Amino acid sequence: MVCSPLRRRAERPESLSTMRFMTQNSSPSALVIHDLTKRFDRVAVDALDLEVRAGEFYALLGPNGAGKTTTLRMVAGLLTPDSGTISIFGIDARADPIAAKRVTAWLSEEPMIYDKLTPLEYLAFVAGLWEVAPQLAEARAHELLGWLGMAAHAQTRCEGFSKGMRQKVALAGALIHEPRLIILDEPLTGLDAASARQVKAALAERVQAGATVVMTTHILEVAERMADRIGIIAGGRLIAEGTLDALREQAGQIGGNLEDTFLALLAEGRDAS
Amino acid sequence: MTRPGTALWFAGTESRLAWRDLLWLVTAGERWRVRSVVFGVLIFVAVMHGIAWGLVGPFAGAAGHPDKQLLVVVTGTALLSWSVMLAQAMETVTRGLYARADLDLILSSPASARLCFAVRIAAMPVSIGLMTGLFAAPFIDVLAIRGGVHWLGAYAVVVGFALLAVAIALLLTMVLFATLGPRHTRLASQIVAAVIGAAFVILLQVAAILSYGNLSRTAFLESPALIAAAPGLHSAIWIPARALLGEAPALAIVVGGGLLAFGLAILVFARRFAEYATMAVAQNTTPSTRRQRADRFEAATPARVLRRKEWVLLARDPWLLSQSLMQLLYLAPPALFLWRSFGSGASSAGAAVLLVPVLVMAAGQLAGGLAWLAVSGEDAPDLIATAPILPSRVLRAKIEAVLGVILVVLAPFLVVLAWSAPFAAGIGALFVAIAAGTSTAVQLWFRAQARRSYFRRRQTSSRIATFAEALSSVGWAATSGFAAHGSWIALVPGLATALILVIVRSLSPAKTTRT
Numbered sequence: 001m002v003c004s005p006l007r008r009r010a011e012r013p014e015s016l017s018t019m020r021f022m023t024q025n026s027s028p029s030a031l032v033i034h035d036l037t038k039r040f041d042r043v044a045v046d047a048l049d050l051e052v053r054a055g056e057f058y059a060l061l062g063p064n065g066a067g068k069t070t071t072l073r074m075v076a077g078l079l080t081p082d083s084g085t086i087s088i089f090g091i092d093a094r095a096d097p098i099a100a101k102r103v104t105a106w107l108s109e110e111p112m113i114y115d116k117l118t119p120l121e122y123l124a125f126v127a128g129l130w131e132v133a134p135q136l137a138e139a140r141a142h143e144l145l146g147w148l149g150m151a152a153h154a155q156t157r158c159e160g161f162s163k164g165m166r167q168k169v170a171l172a173g174a175l176i177h178e179p180r181l182i183i184l185d186e187p188l189t190g191l192d193a194a195s196a197r198q199v200k201a202a203l204a205e206r207v208q209a210g211a212t213v214v215m216t217t218h219i220l221e222v223a224e225r226m227a228d229r230i231g232i233i234a235g236g237r238l239i240a241e242g243t244l245d246a247l248r249e250q251a252g253q254i255g256g257n258l259e260d261t262f263l264a265l266l267a268e269g270r271d272a273s
Numbered sequence: 274m275t276r277p278g279t280a281l282w283f284a285g286t287e288s289r290l291a292w293r294d295l296l297w298l299v300t301a302g303e304r305w306r307v308r309s310v311v312f313g314v315l316i317f318v319a320v321m322h323g324i325a326w327g328l329v330g331p332f333a334g335a336a337g338h339p340d341k342q343l344l345v346v347v348t349g350t351a352l353l354s355w356s357v358m359l360a361q362a363m364e365t366v367t368r369g370l371y372a373r374a375d376l377d378l379i380l381s382s383p384a385s386a387r388l389c390f391a392v393r394i395a396a397m398p399v400s401i402g403l404m405t406g407l408f409a410a411p412f413i414d415v416l417a418i419r420g421g422v423h424w425l426g427a428y429a430v431v432v433g434f435a436l437l438a439v440a441i442a443l444l445l446t447m448v449l450f451a452t453l454g455p456r457h458t459r460l461a462s463q464i465v466a467a468v469i470g471a472a473f474v475i476l477l478q479v480a481a482i483l484s485y486g487n488l489s490r491t492a493f494l495e496s497p498a499l500i501a502a503a504p505g506l507h508s509a510i511w512i513p514a515r516a517l518l519g520e521a522p523a524l525a526i527v528v529g530g531g532l533l534a535f536g537l538a539i540l541v542f543a544r545r546f547a548e549y550a551t552m553a554v555a556q557n558t559t560p561s562t563r564r565q566r567a568d569r570f571e572a573a574t575p576a577r578v579l580r581r582k583e584w585v586l587l588a589r590d591p592w593l594l595s596q597s598l599m600q601l602l603y604l605a606p607p608a609l610f611l612w613r614s615f616g617s618g619a620s621s622a623g624a625a626v627l628l629v630p631v632l633v634m635a636a637g638q639l640a641g642g643l644a645w646l647a648v649s650g651e652d653a654p655d656l657i658a659t660a661p662i663l664p665s666r667v668l669r670a671k672i673e674a675v676l677g678v679i680l681v682v683l684a685p686f687l688v689v690l691a692w693s694a695p696f697a698a699g700i701g702a703l704f705v706a707i708a709a710g711t712s713t714a715v716q717l718w719f720r721a722q723a724r725r726s727y728f729r730r731r732q733t734s735s736r737i738a739t740f741a742e743a744l745s746s747v748g749w750a751a752t753s754g755f756a757a758h759g760s761w762i763a764l765v766p767g768l769a770t771a772l773i774l775v776i777v778r779s780l781s782p783a784k785t786t787r788t
Contacts, residue, residue, distance in 0.1 A: 076659050101661040112653040114582070115725075116589040124570050128578025129660040138570035157589075173656065 030054040030212035036084030044070040046236035059227035067236035068216040076106040105179035109186035111170035115159035130177035144172040164195030184215040224258040239269035283392040321411035333420030347514035360470030362442035367462040391543040402435035423519030436531030440538035463595035471602040478606035576670040583674035629701040630754035637708035637746025644716035647671040650725035697757040704753035718781035741777040
């Protein structure tokens with residue numbers, strides 16, 4: 001059973017940063033993507049339209065090279081779209097990227113942390129970048145590290161950490177400023193079962209606390225068990241979207257698992273194109 | 274066909290890998306660069322032969338009956354070269370010890386790990402000998418052309434020196450490892466290498482300052498007092514010098530001694546080397562037990578947070594520490610010279626003129642390395658790019674972090690200088706800022722995102738940037754030297770350096786990746 005300090009915090013009075021966010025646009029949509037296009041040597045994302053509701057756990061699935069990562073990197077502000085719009089809680093992310101980044105967190109498959117910093121130093125750094133009040137940041141840092149099973153390593157340098165430990169430090173960094181939108185690109189790849197469970201629990205906890213999660217994954221069981229809605233992307237376009245039941249129905253796989261549904265919808269999408 | 278698992282087979286594999294590594298290092302994986310590299314090497318060799326002709330040509334006939342003065346100068350020069358070889362050997366041995374690469378494969382295979390490491394150790398004097406030989410060859414060739422083929426024996430001396438250097442480097446590194454353990458040996462070994470590489474030059478300069486009040490190593494080595502105090506002509510101390518001068522018995526002793534020391538080192542250390550390499554890798558994959566307390570949750574602007582992060586990372590970078598230590602060690606003799614000049618009440622103008630270009634050169638070189646680490650060597654570019662801070666502000670904070678370090682390192686020298694020679698100190702401060710700013714700008718023009726651990730290979734991202742950084746440091750150092758002297762000649766290197774930078778800027782990639 002996962003202990004839930006984060007859930008307890010969600011019940012406490014709002015933090016300063018959260019209160020500031022709450023006074024902004026209270027759009028029911030966390031993320032609205034319209035006509036988003038990105039071309040490298042070929043079209044990676046092709047006039048994509050996508051909407052994720054606030055407080056939703058949204059899984060974005062698709063085969064390799066479908067455009068999932070490119071889409072999320074554009075949302076996170078890591079890539080500039082060729083055309084289209086991205087709105088995060090009503091903030092135009094292309095017109096005002098700084099405001100959009102304040103409420104967003106990004107975590108990729110390959111955790112990018114500093115080997116020569118300790119987890120606490122890393123979290124102090126990330127909190128500083130997002131201008132989280134120091135006392136609040138310190139308390140959250142200890143809380144997150146404890147919750148992710150990293151308290152014993154809080155003051156040892158990250159060099160020599162395993163992939164799972166690094167991913168947990170990166171996840172703590174992504175959560176320390178209490179983002180309203182958490183974007184994750186294959187965050188569970190390469191993690192052992194215990195680490196994967198801790199990461200999944202942390203994400204579920206955040207969604208329960210009101211945050212929105214958009215995640216790509218190749219582990220269909222995770223999407224099946226955790227996602228409120230699932231989007232399937234292929235060739236840079238959204239070919240199917242909905243709850244698991246809705247997708248099963250669309251694929252004619254009533255009672256089937258997500259893997260069968262996913263493959264059927266992909267085949268359908270290929271036939272249609 | 275060589276039988277797999279034998280020493281010859283390992284040697285073949287290692288040499289193939291080393292060759293491809295070298296090729297990648299000089300061409301950065303671009304085949305079309307091979308031709309320009311070959312052309313560049315040929316030009317370098319021709320220019321070096323020209324320089325050698327002027328420098329050592331007149332001494333080609335001196336080998337026949339060397340006097341004490343010649344033996345002292347040759348011994349001094351040989352020791353100087355050998356100390357640099359020993360420093361290189363320390364670095365090579367340490368790199369070999371901490372390179373993970375294929376260790377898992379070797380240790381999990383039925384092949385002999387001891388044999389494999391023996392072959393790897395055997396490759397070390399080859400690489401060090403080749404590197405030294407490349408720089409020594411023009412001088413040896415010129416001496417052989419003008420003085421006779423007996424000078425070619427110097428090539429064998431280079432081999433003997435390389436063997437001895439690796440044997441001693443192995444001994445030192447193994448002692449460090451046994452004493453300090455896997456976690457601290459890398460840094461300690463790099464510091465020892467830096468000190469060894471600089472120590473002999475610095476000692477010669479310090480001796481010259483204390484004895485003769487100038488910085489000239491040559492003047493010290495040629496001084497009558499030193500020659501008078503040196504041992505007699507038949508002393509064993511002159512064996513390396515006599516070997517370099519082509520005397521066959523001395524040559525045999527140097528090469529034989531090197532071979533013997535190296536053979537013993539392989540015999541004693543090959544197995545231990547494999548054990549220590551395994552421990553070094555295990556250390557890389559287990560969390561440190563060292564507790565750090567630099568986590569400061571305090572109210573600060575994102576820019577300040579970024580600067581602090583850069584400073585913490587720079588302070589914890591072992592390669593940078595050894596490089597910076599080397600730079601600082603080279604500043605020691607001019608600093609001593611300055612102090613002596615004040616103490617003796619002598620005019621400090623000469624000291625100032627000498628110190629200013631050294632400071633400017635150090636600023637340029639240090640700033641280049643620091644700027645690469647801060648700007649290109651960002652290990653979490655996605656984190657920085659997704660943070661709510663403008664890219665221009667990120668860049669400014671990183672530049673401020675670099676220039677802050679330069680200020681802290683060089684300001685004490687400038688302040689001391691300002692007491693006695695305010696004009697020279699002003700010129701020094703101005704050109705320290707220009708040199709540091711230029712090196713940082715070059716890194717910005719040619720930045721290419723890379724892991725921080727690629728610091729040693731940063732030059733592969735752009736040869737132009739590497740040359741521009743070196744040329745601008747030298748150019749601004751020359752300009753500051755003339756300017757501190759109050760000479761209008763300063764305009765010549767100054768304008769030339771500015772012109773070089775304009776050309777380099779025009780060659781830089783039009784679009785750079787934003788951090």
